[in-house]
Amino acid sequence: DERYFIRPPRSFREFMNEGNYLGHCVASNNYHKGHIPGKSLIFFLRRVSDPDTPFYTVELEPRELHIRQCYGHNHVRATPEVDAFVGDWLAYCEKDSRVQAA
Numbered sequence: 001d002e003r004y005f006i007r008p009p010r011s012f013r014e015f016m017n018e019g020n021y022l023g024h025c026v027a028s029n030n031y032h033k034g035h036i037p038g039k040s041l042i043f044f045l046r047r048v049s050d051p052d053t054p055f056y057t058v059e060l061e062p063r064e065l066h067i068r069q070c071y072g073h074n075h076v077r078a079t080p081e082v083d084a085f086v087g088d089w090l091a092y093c094e095k096d097s098r099v100q101a102a
Contacts, residue, residue: 004085005051006043006058018044021054023074040068045082056082065094 009015019025045056056078059068070078070086078086 001048001085001088003048004045004055004082005048006045006086006089008041008043015042018042018054018057022057022072024057024071025075045070045086056086058086060090060093065090 009018039062041060041062043058043060044054045058046053047055056070056072058070060066061068067086067090070082072078072082
């Protein structure tokens with residue numbers, strides 16, 4: 001939408017920078033080991049107005065298509081506005097056959 005977008009990490013360094021910047025465990029608990037083979041997918045939620053600054057990190061369980069977690073700085077939970085955006089994104093993923101085939 002006009003406020004937010006979600007995208008995957010572009011590199012391992014970016015993956016690690018996300019957790020370090022936001023001060024949460026995506027950089028320290030080997031989440032990349034689940035992300036790489038697709039057991040758990042990590043996505044970055046960004047503000048359109050500031051696309052390069054970490055905002056929230058989203059973990060998607062790809063088989064069941066549900067959000068395992070969505071955290072911002074220092075493990076802060078998503079605001080209702082962010083939750084609504086992530087919910088709309090998840091609904092889009094559920095309808096998209098490319099996501100279901102992954």
